[in-house]
Amino acid sequence: MNAATVWLLTTLGTPLATALILVLLRGRAVRAAGWLAGAAAMFSLVSAFALLPALQRGDVPTLALDWVPAANIGLELRADWLAFPFLLTEASVTLLAVVYAWGYHHLDERSPIFYALLMLFAVGMAGTTMANSMFLFYVFWELMLVASCALIAVWGEGSQRRAVALKYFIFTHLGSLMVLVGLLILYDAAGSDSFSAMQSGLELTPTLVTTVTVLFIVGFCVKMAIFPVHLWLPDAHAVAPMPVTIMLAAAMLGMGAYGVLRFPLSVFSMEQMTPFAVPMMVAGIVSEIYGALMALAERDVKRIIAYSSVSQMGYILFGLGTLTYEGIAGATLHVVFHAIVKALLFMGVGLIIHATGRRHITELGGLRGAMPLTAFCTIVGALAIAGVPPLCIFDSEWMIFAGGFHTPHLGLAILSLFGSLLTVAYALWFVGRVFFGPRPPELSVERLHWAMVAPTVLLAGLALVEGLVPAPVFAWVNQALATILGGNW
Amino acid sequence: MATGLLSGTILAGGLAFGPLVRFVANVTHTPPLATPTLQTLTTSLPALLVAVALTIVLHQLRHWSILAPISQRADRGAWDSEKGLARVAETLHSVIEVTILEQTIAWIKRAVTHSARIVWIVEHGVLEGMIDRSVQAVIDGAGIAHRAIEQEGLEGILRRAVSAALALGRRLQQWHTGQLRRNLLWVPVALALAILTLVIAGGNL
Numbered sequence: 001m002n003a004a005t006v007w008l009l010t011t012l013g014t015p016l017a018t019a020l021i022l023v024l025l026r027g028r029a030v031r032a033a034g035w036l037a038g039a040a041a042m043f044s045l046v047s048a049f050a051l052l053p054a055l056q057r058g059d060v061p062t063l064a065l066d067w068v069p070a071a072n073i074g075l076e077l078r079a080d081w082l083a084f085p086f087l088l089t090e091a092s093v094t095l096l097a098v099v100y101a102w103g104y105h106h107l108d109e110r111s112p113i114f115y116a117l118l119m120l121f122a123v124g125m126a127g128t129t130m131a132n133s134m135f136l137f138y139v140f141w142e143l144m145l146v147a148s149c150a151l152i153a154v155w156g157e158g159s160q161r162r163a164v165a166l167k168y169f170i171f172t173h174l175g176s177l178m179v180l181v182g183l184l185i186l187y188d189a190a191g192s193d194s195f196s197a198m199q200s201g202l203e204l205t206p207t208l209v210t211t212v213t214v215l216f217i218v219g220f221c222v223k224m225a226i227f228p229v230h231l232w233l234p235d236a237h238a239v240a241p242m243p244v245t246i247m248l249a250a251a252m253l254g255m256g257a258y259g260v261l262r263f264p265l266s267v268f269s270m271e272q273m274t275p276f277a278v279p280m281m282v283a284g285i286v287s288e289i290y291g292a293l294m295a296l297a298e299r300d301v302k303r304i305i306a307y308s309s310v311s312q313m314g315y316i317l318f319g320l321g322t323l324t325y326e327g328i329a330g331a332t333l334h335v336v337f338h339a340i341v342k343a344l345l346f347m348g349v350g351l352i353i354h355a356t357g358r359r360h361i362t363e364l365g366g367l368r369g370a371m372p373l374t375a376f377c378t379i380v381g382a383l384a385i386a387g388v389p390p391l392c393i394f395d396s397e398w399m400i401f402a403g404g405f406h407t408p409h410l411g412l413a414i415l416s417l418f419g420s421l422l423t424v425a426y427a428l429w430f431v432g433r434v435f436f437g438p439r440p441p442e443l444s445v446e447r448l449h450w451a452m453v454a455p456t457v458l459l460a461g462l463a464l465v466e467g468l469v470p471a472p473v474f475a476w477v478n479q480a481l482a483t484i485l486g487g488n489w
Numbered sequence: 490m491a492t493g494l495l496s497g498t499i500l501a502g503g504l505a506f507g508p509l510v511r512f513v514a515n516v517t518h519t520p521p522l523a524t525p526t527l528q529t530l531t532t533s534l535p536a537l538l539v540a541v542a543l544t545i546v547l548h549q550l551r552h553w554s555i556l557a558p559i560s561q562r563a564d565r566g567a568w569d570s571e572k573g574l575a576r577v578a579e580t581l582h583s584v585i586e587v588t589i590l591e592q593t594i595a596w597i598k599r600a601v602t603h604s605a606r607i608v609w610i611v612e613h614g615v616l617e618g619m620i621d622r623s624v625q626a627v628i629d630g631a632g633i634a635h636r637a638i639e640q641e642g643l644e645g646i647l648r649r650a651v652s653a654a655l656a657l658g659r660r661l662q663q664w665h666t667g668q669l670r671r672n673l674l675w676v677p678v679a680l681a682l683a684i685l686t687l688v689i690a691g692g693n694l
Binding site for chain 2: 167228231290293294296297298422425
């Protein structure tokens with residue numbers, strides 16, 4: 001076992017061990033729960049970063065264990081260039097969400113379980129990106145769902161939280177079942193559940209290729225909340241406690257994109273994927289425009305940002321559907337940059353709700369004087385989501401649209417730009433309505449906890465820095481695409 | 490005289506530079522400038538001659554009116570050409586400058602003013618109105634889509650699916666509760682169905 005393998009284990013093992021410790025300690029670890037979770041998240045992030053030198057040397061840290069040798073089912077972890085950007089995004093978002101939770105979450109005897117579930121949620125996401133076997137992939141995939149569902153059901157806001165958690169579970173599980181069927185077909189064809197066996201070539205009839213691809217794309221689109229299978233998202237995001245919402249929106253949605261990259265795009269060739277290009281692009285455009293329209297129609301500030309996620313995932317699906325280098329690179333970059341900006345927006349919204357006690361946009365207004373730092377950070381987030389340069393999302397959107405214009409479907413590429421127009425509309429309307437104009441006389445503003453403000457400011461800075469210096473992230477994404485596009489394409 | 494001298498100088502200079510221009514054109518492979526043809530000369534020459542003549546005449550008139558004292562000018566009452574020419578000049582002034590030029594300027598001003606009004610109407614009435622109506626249509630469309638597609642359409646499908654599932658569950662629950670012998674009846678029925686399925690499936694295999 002070399003150093004890279006150790007880092008691989010600690011990335012996953014630290015939050016898992018912390019979750020177990022918190023569950024075991026329970027009531028005795030109330031005050032320390034947040035700190036323990038924060039330390040675990042920090043260590044997990046450092047471990048993820050520590051994988052970079054090995055990847056740059058050309059190594060691929062792997063850990064394999066034969067679990068059911070008779071059935072060729074093994075437990076394999078692997079960190080390649082495709083997993084790395086997603087792993088880093090998940091680890092960063094988890095750390096920021098945990099720090100945010102220090103200020104957001106009120107400590108009680110259930111707090112250790114709250115932080116333990118946050119850690120399990122993080123383990124689910126990290127394990128999904130690092131799994132190199134179908135069995136392990138699916139276990140971690142469902143762990144994400146179970147942990148987040150429990151968090152919504154117990155700590156969600158409002159009397160409808162259990163119903164929302166159930167709806168979220170059923171909806172997302174239906175998507176997971178479709179993914180499972182796809183995985184089982186691939187397992188049957190490959191004779192092994194290892195991804196490496198899958199990528200070395202599969203003998204599948206065209207009908208099976210179509211069936212598997214449809215199952216994967218639809219199943220992963222449920223996780224990405226693409227129209228019309230997005231219905232779980234607005235309720236789940238609106239009801240979940242804010243740290244969970246941040247992890248759901250910024251990191252978990254990206255796992256759907258990771259699934260599309262890891263499975264149909266890495267397993268099948270370009271010729272096999274070409275029939276799905278236009279449907280994916282059309283679904284992406286519809287989601288883009290529909291999500292933006294819903295954001296314009298909503299009045300709950302959390303739901304406005306939630307529908308924005310539906311729209312942004314549409315961009316990603318469109319980029320993936322172009323089946324071009326620029327489109328796929330842009331989509332992958334967009335996952336990373338969207339994580340930064342969406343976490344920023346939800347943190348800003350969380351600060352507004354926490355300070356004013358209000359969620360309805362008609363009850364807010366003129367807050368920039370009372371909350372200048374929050375206003376600045378949220379405006380940066382809104383401008384970023386609108387694709388304004390030099391903020392980060394402009395770079396990824398440029399690549400996505402360039403990918404669109406590289407396809408023969410110019411009409412679709414032009415249509416995709418309309419989503420951008422609507423994004424500007426709802427983003428600027430949102431900040432204008434909340435921070436400018438007359439302030440309602442009875443609107444009071446409470447003081448905010450530093451743990452909620454600090455990550456918000458950090459993300460605002462990161463949105464600018466990543467926009468000005470996207471080269472490092474782009475280099476990682478470029479390497480990831482060599483894994484996908486250099487294989488069967 | 491001066492005009493004539495000036496014109497002659499320019500012509501001579503142009504003629505002298507002719508060979509140089511042709512050399513440069515050959516070296517750079519650019520087509521030489523079109524030399525004035527007889528046609529252009531015949532159309533432009535009369536105008537040039539008239540302009541030169543008018544210049545000379547006006548200069549002479551001015552010269553004579555400056556040099557000669559008023560009394561002498563008065564003595565020249567017999568010389569009608571000067572008054573006539575002055576009257577011609579005045580007429581030309583009133584025709585060209587007052588009638589044509591100033592009227593043209595007034596017409597241009599009216600056109601600009603009216604155009605500005607038209608542009609204002611197009612911008613505020615038509616374009617801004619179109620933008621306002623488009624924005625309102627998008628917002629209204631978003632509201633309609635939210636109500637019709639999201640809440641009544643998709644969520645409605647979900648609500649109906651959940652209601653159907655719950656109704657089926659309640660119906661099955663009704664069948665399975667009640668008298669014990671009725672519930673026990675399901676056991677041999679289920680067994681019979683299972684055996685039948687195995688027989689049919691075994692036969693197909």
